[in-house]
Amino acid sequence: MNPHPAVDARTLLDDPAAVSALRSRLLRYAMRNLAEADAEDVTQETLLALLAAVDRYRGTAHVDTYAHAVLRHKTIDVYRAHARELPFAPEALEAAIEQASESADLQRANDPAERIDARHRKDRFWLTLRECLRGLPERTRVMFELREVLGLDLTLACRQLGITCNHGGVLTHRARAH
Numbered sequence: 064m065n066p067h068p069a070v071d072a073r074t075l076l077d078d079p080a081a082v083s084a085l086r087s088r089l090l091r092y093a094m095r096n097l098a099e100a101d102a103e104d105v106t107q108e109t110l111l112a113l114l115a116a117v118d119r120y121r122g123t124a125h126v127d128t129y130a131h132a133v134l135r136h137k138t139i140d141v142y143r144a145h146a147r148e149l150p151f152a153p154e155a156l157e158a159a160i161e162q163a164s165e166s167a168d169l170q171r172a173n174d175p176a177e178r179i180d181a182r183h184r185k186d187r188f189w190l191t192l193r194e195c196l197r198g199l200p201e202r203t204r205v206m207f208e209l210r211e212v213l214g215l216d217l218t219l220a221c222r223q224l225g226i227t228c229n230h231g232g233v234l235t236h237r238a239r240a241h
Contacts, residue, residue: 072120072129076113086110088127089134101141109134142225199241206231207238 075081089109093102112133113120120129196204202224209220210231221231 072113072122072126073117075126076117082110085127085130089130092131092134093138096138097141105134105137105141108137112137142222195241196238199238202226203234203238203241206234210235211238 075085086106090102090106093105096102097105109130113130120126124132196207199207206220206224209215209223210217215223217228217231217235221228224231226234
């Protein structure tokens with residue numbers, strides 16, 4: 064049901080069928096931009112914001128247009144919140160480094176001396192990598208860790224940082240070059 068622009072917002076929001084249809088449209092839009100859990104939350108927050116501000120709706124825009132504008136602002140707020148949060152716990156990064164340090168060829172080495180040498184090479188590698196990463200700007204370092212250490216694909220890493228894929232590619236390239 065597409066409400067007519069002249070329809071009073073309060074009348075529309077009092078109709079359960081109209082609210083359900085609006086919720087479906089908003090959720091479909093949110094799912095294109097966010098993870099499922101975030102999309103559900105943003106859709107509910109949007110509906111609550113519409114209900115709370117129904118008296119302030121002036122009718123200058125179609126109700127759907129107004130609702131989608133509110134949803135877009137809520138979506139941007141989610142991206143900003145994720146950008147402020149560390150996208151991973153430092154413990155998770157340490158665990159990934161430990162797991163990578165325990166490679167299959169290290170475990171396959173039969174000679175204890177080979178294992179010690181392999182372990183020493185791995186430890187030196189991770190120490191050198193940490194020193195190199197320490198000199199990078201924060202966002203570049205985080206992008207490198209997400210992509211190369213944790214193995215996230217570019218789209219997910221960029222979504223976590225709230226940046227475009229193009230910018231993420233540039234940051235990854237700079238980190239690798241460094």
